[in-house]
Amino acid sequence: MSGMDERKFRILQAIIDDYILTAVPVGSRTISKKYEMGLSSATIRNEMSDLEELGYLDQPHVSAGRIPSAKAYRLYVDQLLQSGKLQSGSTQAVQSYFDSRTRQMEEVVDQAARVLSSLTKYTAVVLSPTGSQPRIQTIQLVSVSHGHALVVIVTDSGIVRDTVIPVPPQLDHDTLYAISRMLTESLHGCTLTEAVQRIPLLTERMGENETILTHLGDFLSEGSANRKPHVGVGGASNMLSYPEYSDMDKARSFLSLLETRDKLASIVQQQGDVAFTVRIGPETGVPEMSDCSIVTATYSTHSGRQGTIGVIGPTRMQYSRVLSILSSMGQQLSALFSQDAETPGDNTKRSDSE
Numbered sequence: 001m002s003g004m005d006e007r008k009f010r011i012l013q014a015i016i017d018d019y020i021l022t023a024v025p026v027g028s029r030t031i032s033k034k035y036e037m038g039l040s041s042a043t044i045r046n047e048m049s050d051l052e053e054l055g056y057l058d059q060p061h062v063s064a065g066r067i068p069s070a071k072a073y074r075l076y077v078d079q080l081l082q083s084g085k086l087q088s089g090s091t092q093a094v095q096s097y098f099d100s101r102t103r104q105m106e107e108v109v110d111q112a113a114r115v116l117s118s119l120t121k122y123t124a125v126v127l128s129p130t131g132s133q134p135r136i137q138t139i140q141l142v143s144v145s146h147g148h149a150l151v152v153i154v155t156d157s158g159i160v161r162d163t164v165i166p167v168p169p170q171l172d173h174d175t176l177y178a179i180s181r182m183l184t185e186s187l188h189g190c191t192l193t194e195a196v197q198r199i200p201l202l203t204e205r206m207g208e209n210e211t212i213l214t215h216l217g218d219f220l221s222e223g224s225a226n227r228k229p230h231v232g233v234g235g236a237s238n239m240l241s242y243p244e245y246s247d248m249d250k251a252r253s254f255l256s257l258l259e260t261r262d263k264l265a266s267i268v269q270q271q272g273d274v275a276f277t278v279r280i281g282p283e284t285g286v287p288e289m290s291d292c293s294i295v296t297a298t299y300s301t302h303s304g305r306q307g308t309i310g311v312i313g314p315t316r317m318q319y320s321r322v323l324s325i326l327s328s329m330g331q332q333l334s335a336l337f338s339q340d341a342e343t344p345g346d347n348t349k350r351s352d353s354e
Contacts, residue, residue: 003054004075010037011047012056016068016076020316023243025065070281070315073293077278077319105161109232112309112333117235119325122313123258125268128230129305133191139183141167141176141212149176151216153223156302161223165215179209183216196220229269229307231261244291244314253288268296268310276323281315291315295322299330307333 004012014035015026028045031037037044048066051057056075057066068076109128116124134155141149147169152162167176186202187195199217203210236258245251258264267286279285279294289312296310309329311322 003050004056007039008047008051009075009079011039011044012051012068012072013076015048015051015057015066016072016316019067020318023314023316025060025067027065030065068316070283073280073315073319074278074283077280080319080323081276081278106230106232108333108336109230109307110234111232112329113232113234115234116309116311116325116329117238120311120313120318120322121235121238121241122311122317122322123236123238124232124234125264125308125310125312126232126234127265127269127308127310128232129299129301129307130229133193134301134305136184136187136190136192136195138180139187139216140180141183143167143171143173143176149212151219153220161219163219165212165219167212179206179212182206192220192223228262229265231265233258233261233264239292239313242314250288250291254292257286257288268294268312269308276326278319278323293317293319295319295326297323297326297330299333301334309333 011031014031014037018026018030018034028041028048031044032039032041039047048057051072052059052066056069056072058069059066105128109126113124113126116126136153137156138152138154140152140154142152144150144164147166148164149167149171150162150164155161171179183202187198190198196217199213199220203213206213236255239245239254240251245254267284267289275297277294277296281290281293284290284292284294291314292312293315294310294312295317296308298306298308300306309326311317311326313322
């Protein structure tokens with residue numbers, strides 16, 4: 001913060017706060033009237049000139065006020081993170097959305113993206129957990145129609161995978177329950193890949209159930225091969241409501257980027273144990289997002305696998321609110337997956353009683 005004293009920082013903070021709310025260049029008279037600083041308009045104007053020379057303010061037009069630069073937002077966010085001033089109300093707002101949560105991983109991720117975009121009014125991206133493969137906790141077979149059963153696999157990360165497979169029509173509920181217990185005992189603690197490797201041995205022991213084991217093996221193979229994170233996007237059109245993206249070519253480029261899920265995942269994905277990452281304007285390294293900021297956070301599953309939640313908005317986004325909501329969202333997702341992983345037996349009991 002070379003050349004930045006406390007008074008300059010207070011004026012810069014006021015300019016950023018005002019521009020975030022209005023998207024209108026800020027003049028010295030505006031700061032003097034709206035913010036009680038005990039400074040004259042002339043003094044504020046002189047300080048703003050200094051801030052412009054330091055690279056913290058830009059003047060889009062000669063007669064207009066100033067707008068914050070990417071350098072200004074970076075200083076603002078760094079100070080915000082150091083002070084830890086996150087809004088306390090966000091936790092309750094996020095938690096209310098997950099009171100009636102869903103158990104499917106993809107549905108959790110998609111719902112989280114919708115919630116995040118709804119709360120922030122920006123575009124939200126949520127990535128499912130990646131890393132080492134989850135380990136199987138329970139496998140359950142439930143008859144859904146004549147000759148078909150739903151196979152449900154619960155892992156130690158709280159993630160539930162299910163599919164419908166054909167089964168011999170003579171198998172009743174009790175027989176499927178017995179097969180479920182045998183599969184759970186044999187494959188508990190295995191990764192999906194390890195479980196696939198054990199299927200031939202199980203076929204030797206349970207030859208009369210070869211059809212079930214063959215389809216189960218195919219399902220496990222598909223799950224073990226699919227290591228890419230599921231990408232949930234919410235509020236893709238939210239950015240179009242901001243004047244920064246009123247230009248149709250710019251808006252079209254941004255929306256096109258959101259449709260390329262693999263590229264979007266690589267842009268947003270956060271690694272390591274850093275609580276938050278904030279990339280402002282050119283720091284994103286993506287031309288289509290030169291007027292954007294990307295704020296991301298991580299969440300962890302019961303088994304230590306990490307996922308990423310992120311918000312994409314204009315550089316004048318409400319950083320304090322976004323950081324607070326991301327913090328609460330990360331806590332909710334971590335708790336959701338951990339809680340589900342700790343009580344796998346409850347899934348069996350519920351399904352058996354249905």
